[in-house]
Amino acid sequence: MTPTALDGAPQRTTGxxxxxxxxxxxxxxxxxxxxxxxxxxxxxxxxxxxxxxxxMLRVASFLGIIAIGQTIVVLSGGEGIDLSVGVTATLGAIxxxxxxxxxxxxxxxxxxxxxxxxxxxxxxxxxGIVLLRIPPFVMTLGMLGVVSGLVLxxxxxxxxxxxxxxxxxxxxxxxxxGIPGILLVWAVLAVLVTLMLRRTSFGAQxxxxxxxxxxxxxxxxxxxxxxxxxxxxxSVFAALGGIAMVGxxxxxxxxxxxxxxxxxIAAVIIGGTLVxxxxxxxxxxxxxxxxxxxLTSLLTTLNxxxxxxxxxxGVVLIALLAVYGRQRRLRA
Amino acid sequence: xxxTKAAPTRERAPITARIARVRVAxxxxxxxxxxxxxxxxxxxxxxxSPYGIASTFATFLPLVLVAVAQAVVxxxxxxxxxxxxxxxxxxxxxxxxxxxxxxxxxLGFAVAIxxxxxxxxxxxxxxxxxxxxxxxxTFATASVFSxxxxxxxxxxxxxxxxxxxxxxxxAVAGVPVSVxxxxxxALGWLVVRQLRIMRHIRATGGGxxxxxxxxxxxxxxxxxxxxxxGIVCGLAGLAVLGNAGSGDPFIGGDLALNxxxxxxxxxxxxxxxxxxxxGAIAGAITLALASTILFAIGLPTSWRALASGLxxxxxxxxxxxxxxxxxx
Numbered sequence: 001m002t003p004t005a006l007d008g009a010p011q012r013t014t015g016x017x018x019x020x021x022x023x024x025x026x027x028x029x030x031x032x033x034x035x036x037x038x039x040x041x042x043x044x045x046x047x048x049x050x051x052x053x054x055x056m057l058r059v060a061s062f063l064g065i066i067a068i069g070q071t072i073v074v075l076s077g078g079e080g081i082d083l084s085v086g087v088t089a090t091l092g093a094i095x096x097x098x099x100x101x102x103x104x105x106x107x108x109x110x111x112x113x114x115x116x117x118x119x120x121x122x123x124x125x126x127x128g129i130v131l132l133r134i135p136p137f138v139m140t141l142g143m144l145g146v147v148s149g150l151v152l153x154x155x156x157x158x159x160x161x162x163x164x165x166x167x168x169x170x171x172x173x174x175x176x177x178g179i180p181g182i183l184l185v186w187a188v189l190a191v192l193v194t195l196m197l198r199r200t201s202f203g204a205q206x207x208x209x210x211x212x213x214x215x216x217x218x219x220x221x222x223x224x225x226x227x228x229x230x231x232x233x234x235s236v237f238a239a240l241g242g243i244a245m246v247g248x249x250x251x252x253x254x255x256x257x258x259x260x261x262x263x264x265i266a267a268v269i270i271g272g273t274l275v276x277x278x279x280x281x282x283x284x285x286x287x288x289x290x291x292x293x294x295l296t297s298l299l300t301t302l303n304x305x306x307x308x309x310x311x312x313x314g315v316v317l318i319a320l321l322a323v324y325g326r327q328r329r330l331r332a
Numbered sequence: 333x334x335x336t337k338a339a340p341t342r343e344r345a346p347i348t349a350r351i352a353r354v355r356v357a358x359x360x361x362x363x364x365x366x367x368x369x370x371x372x373x374x375x376x377x378x379x380x381s382p383y384g385i386a387s388t389f390a391t392f393l394p395l396v397l398v399a400v401a402q403a404v405v406x407x408x409x410x411x412x413x414x415x416x417x418x419x420x421x422x423x424x425x426x427x428x429x430x431x432x433x434x435x436x437x438x439l440g441f442a443v444a445i446x447x448x449x450x451x452x453x454x455x456x457x458x459x460x461x462x463x464x465x466x467x468x469x470t471f472a473t474a475s476v477f478s479x480x481x482x483x484x485x486x487x488x489x490x491x492x493x494x495x496x497x498x499x500x501x502x503a504v505a506g507v508p509v510s511v512x513x514x515x516x517x518a519l520g521w522l523v524v525r526q527l528r529i530m531r532h533i534r535a536t537g538g539g540x541x542x543x544x545x546x547x548x549x550x551x552x553x554x555x556x557x558x559x560x561x562g563i564v565c566g567l568a569g570l571a572v573l574g575n576a577g578s579g580d581p582f583i584g585g586d587l588a589l590n591x592x593x594x595x596x597x598x599x600x601x602x603x604x605x606x607x608x609x610x611g612a613i614a615g616a617i618t619l620a621l622a623s624t625i626l627f628a629i630g631l632p633t634s635w636r637a638l639a640s641g642l643x644x645x646x647x648x649x650x651x652x653x654x655x656x657x658x659x660x
Contacts, residue, residue, distance in 0.1 A: 079603070081467070083589075128645075134652040135603070138596050141589060142645030149638025156634045262413075262471045275465050307482035314475030318458060321472070327463040330544040 025272025026284040032320065033291045040298040047301055054179060058171065060293035061186040062089075062248070063260055063267060066241035067285040068193050069234030070264040073136070075197070076230040077210030077277020080136050084125065084143040085238040086261035091151050092118050092239025093246040093256050098154075098161035107164040114239045121147060122235030126228030144261075151254060159252045171247030182244055186286075193282045206230060210278030263292050270320055291320070360650045361599040365614045368621040375628040386508030388624070390500060390575055393510055394419065396616045397568035398587050399594035400517055401561035403612035404530075406595050408557035409537035409604030410459055410466040414451065414474035415565050415591055416584025421477045422447035423569035424485035427579030432491030440493070444573075445566040451477055452562015456555035474588065481581040488580040492573045500574030513571070514613065521609045524560075533557045537604025593644055594619050597651045618647065 021027050041048025066085050073082045092114035099110035121143065128139040170181040197203040205226045208216040217223050242257045249256070269275060270291055271284025295316055299309040378384050398415050405412045422444040430440035451473070458469045502509050524530055532553040535543040544550045572583055591612075592602075598615030600607025622643045626636050 128649065132649055132653060134649055137592075137602055138648050138652055139645075141593060142641070142648045144589070145641030145644050146638065147641070149635075149641040152634045152637045262468075266468055266471070269465065269468050275467070305483075307479045307486075310479030310482065311476050312479075314472045314477075314479065317472040317475070318462075318464070318469065321464050321468060322462050327465065329463065330540055330550055 025270075026281075026287060028323065029270050029272065029284060029287040029291055033287055033294055036291065036294045036298055040294070040301065043298075044301050047298070054174075054183070056294055056297050057183055057290065058180050058248070059297070060290045061182050062241050062245045062257070063263055063293060064186055064241075064286045064289035065189060065244060066238050066257070066260055067264045067267040067271075067289050068189060068282060069237035070268050071271070071273055071280065071282050071285040072193075072197075072206065072230045072237075073234045074265075074268050074273050074275060075206055075210045075277055075280060076227050078129075078136065078213060078227065079275075080210070080227075080230065080277055081140065081265065081275075082125065082231065082234045082238075083137065083140040083261055084121065084147055085234060085241075085264055086258045087144055087147040087151065088118050088121055088235045088238040089242030089245065089257035089260060090252075090255060091121075091147055091154070091242070093242035094151060094155060094159060094161070094252050094254075096239075096243045097163055097246045097252045100161070100164040100167070102162035102164060104164045104166045107166055110164070111240075111243055114243055115236050118235040118239035119232050122232035123228065125235065126231035129231065130224040130227050148258070155254060157254070159254050161252060163246045163250045167243070167247040168250055171244060182247065185244075190282060190286050197281060202226070202229065207278055212278075264289075266317060267292055360653070361597060361611050361614050361618075364597060364618045364647055364650065368618045368625065371625050372621045372628070375625055379624070382503065382506070382508065386501065386503065386510055388620075389508060389510035389514055390571075392617055392620045393513055393571040394568045394575065395587065395590060395594060395620055396514055396613050397517065397564050397571060398591040399598065399612040399616035400521065400609040401564035401568070402588075402591040402595045403598065403600050403607060403609040404524075404533065404564075405466075405557045405561045406592075406600050406602060407537045407604060407607055408533040408554060409540060410554060410557060411470060411592070411602070412455060412558065412561050413467065413470040413588045414455060414477055415561065416587030416589075417474040417477035417481065418448055418451040418562055418565035418584070419569045419572060419587055420581055420584035421451060421481040421484070421569070422566040423572045423583060424481050424490075424579045424581050426569060426573060427490040427492060428484055430493050430496075432493055434493045434495040437493045437495045440496075441570060444569050445563055448562040448564070448566020448569065449559060450562070452559040452565070453555070455562065456558030459558060460551040460554035474584075478581070478584065481584075485579050485581050488578065488582070490579040492577050492579070496570070496574050497577050500571075518610055518613060525608070529553065529556050534605055537606075539605070590619060591616070593648060597647050599651055615651070619644065622647070 022031075037048050037053065046052060066089055070082055070085060073080045095117055096110035096114040099113050100106040125136075125140055125143055128134045129136050169175070170185070173180060175181050176184050197206065205216070205221045208219065208221050209223050209226045213223055216226075238257075241260070245257055246252055267288035268280070268285045270288035271280065271282075271286070273280025273284060295313060296309075299312055304312065373379055376384075379388060398419060402412055402415055425447045426440040426444035429443045430436045455470055455473050458464055458473065459466050462469075499509055504512060529552075532543070532548045533556060535546065535548045536550050536553040536557075540550050543553075568587075573579065576583075594615035595607070595612045596602060596615070597618055598607065598609075598611030598613070600612055623640055626639050626643070631639055
């Protein structure tokens with residue numbers, strides 16, 4: 001056990017070490033993101049300008065924040081997945097913007113209301129999965145229908161309410177050293193989440209539960225509570241992502257963030273988190289969100305017709321996954 | 333040894349015994365279907381009129397077909413999120429090929445099925461040879477297929493040959509064609525389930541490693557399940573055309589996720605290996621009747637989606653609880 005580790009490490013040449021680094025999905029995803037920006041800069045001058053890059057990162061932050069929750073859920077294992085993040089983000093955005101309605105004073109109550117409702121949605125998901133043992137895919141698929149129904153009930157089919165100026169300034173302004181505040185928020189969240197995953201007992205329990213429910217249970221990990229918390233966190237981060245999106249668009253739409261569900265899962269997988277749970281981290285998902293956003297804006301700036309954009313997006317996603325998202329070969 | 337002895341006897345079993353073996357996947361599926369049918373008829377007696385039955389089944393048919401396709405893939409341990417996009421692509425390709433002419437209806441038929449098969453093969457190759465996660469791989473191919481559908485027919489339109497829409501609304505010996513088609517799908521399954529490849533698909537879904545060790549061609553079985561799904565989705569594309577009378581590149585929207593819901597309500601386990609497309613047909617009909625019922629009780633429009641979401645989640649929960657659990 002130890003001998004092999006000791007034998008291998010010091011004798012590795014620089015080339016081998018570089019190759020090993022390249023196999024790391026996080027490094028690979030980051031390289032792909034950089035490559036996409038460079039390709040964009042070559043094809044379309046101005047695409048790689050600092051201003052444009054900040055802009056793309058700003059758009060990536062919504063997906064990135066939603067992907068925080070998706071990462072936690074996928075890490076929790078047991079075929080963990082949250083198909084309701086998109087509609088939950090939309091609902092959160094609608095609740096927040098109706099409450100604040102263009103007033104800074106009501107920003108905090110609006111955000112708190114959205115987070116509270118989202119937490120209830122996540123709680124329902126988690127309890128259904130843990131207590132009723134409904135598979136996560138099925139439970140959150142059902143919740144997707146319920147929450148999109150809630151959106152219609154809350155709005156009566158017409159979305160109104162405006163983002164508070166402070167929120168708009170946070171997302172669209174360039175306050176912190178010429179960088180939008182939302183990027184700072186995203187960075188802080190990324191650090192906090194990574195610390196939570198790596199340094200807290202909840203993080204350790206999450207990885208344990210994701211690797212093996214049975215082993216975790218036998219080691220005294222509160223499996224049920226950990227899984228329920230994962231789904232609550234997922235919905236809460238989804239709502240936060242939705243609120244950030246309202247700051248960007250300033251107005252809400254009935255399907256504001258609905259289409260971000262599958263991209264959030266794609267971001268997690270591109271970032272190297274294993275779908276089977278227990279392996280991975282948030283840094284990869286954040287880079288995955290950046291890769292997906294840069295790809296979309298590259299295809300948009302190239303003036304491709306809509307159909308070609310959709311096709312290329314699918315093909316690139318398959319190519320990305322084929323590089324390292326492959327499952328193990330079966331052996332007899 | 334025992335297997336070789338048992339097989340011939342099963343082949344020679346009388347037809348009655350064979351039909352008796354066809355069970356709805358679980359008690360929950362059957363109960364939900366009965367409740368849905370009774371409620372729907374009680375609330376809307378006109379459903380039982382010949383026209384009511386014909387038009388109800390006609391609107392159900394696409395979801396029924398996609399649910400059957402989804403069921404085979406799920407039994408094989410996969411998932412097909414691109415089913416809706418395949419339906420859309422094969423229907424718009426068929427519309428463009430037929431151009432509203434009756435003479436080309438047969439060609440359109442073949443083209444729709446061929447398109448579905450091609451899409452299914454793409455999915456199957458990606459999942460079985462590239463070994464990508466089915467969920468995310470078929471999400472990616474869904475993007476490809478719906479992009480292609482937009483290329484083929486950028487905006488809803490085109491005309492479907494009268495022969496197709498006409499046949500769809502007709503009745504043979506008093507039984508509407510749409511009902512016959514649903515029955516035909518169920519009977520078709522009774523043939524398919526006897527095939528060796530279907531046993532391989534089920535074994536693969538039950539446990540790929542064990543199936544591989546037992547010399548089941550796992551990759552081939554996965555490929556076959558997606559190819560089958562593609563063909564059936566191509567047929568669903570034709571059903572959509574027969575229903576709507578024109579093409580629509582956006583038709584696939586909710587079909588994939590609805591078909592997954594139908595499959596689960598039908599008692600097919602998402603982890604693979606367990607269940608039958610017959611259950612999925614029941615699930616699809618239950619799901620479709622649920623929206624008929626919610627429409628009939630006259631809920632305000634803005635509440636209908638929430639009610640339907642709650643009903644679906646309840647049905648999903650019941651089926652997930654009632655579904656047989658795999659012993660470990």
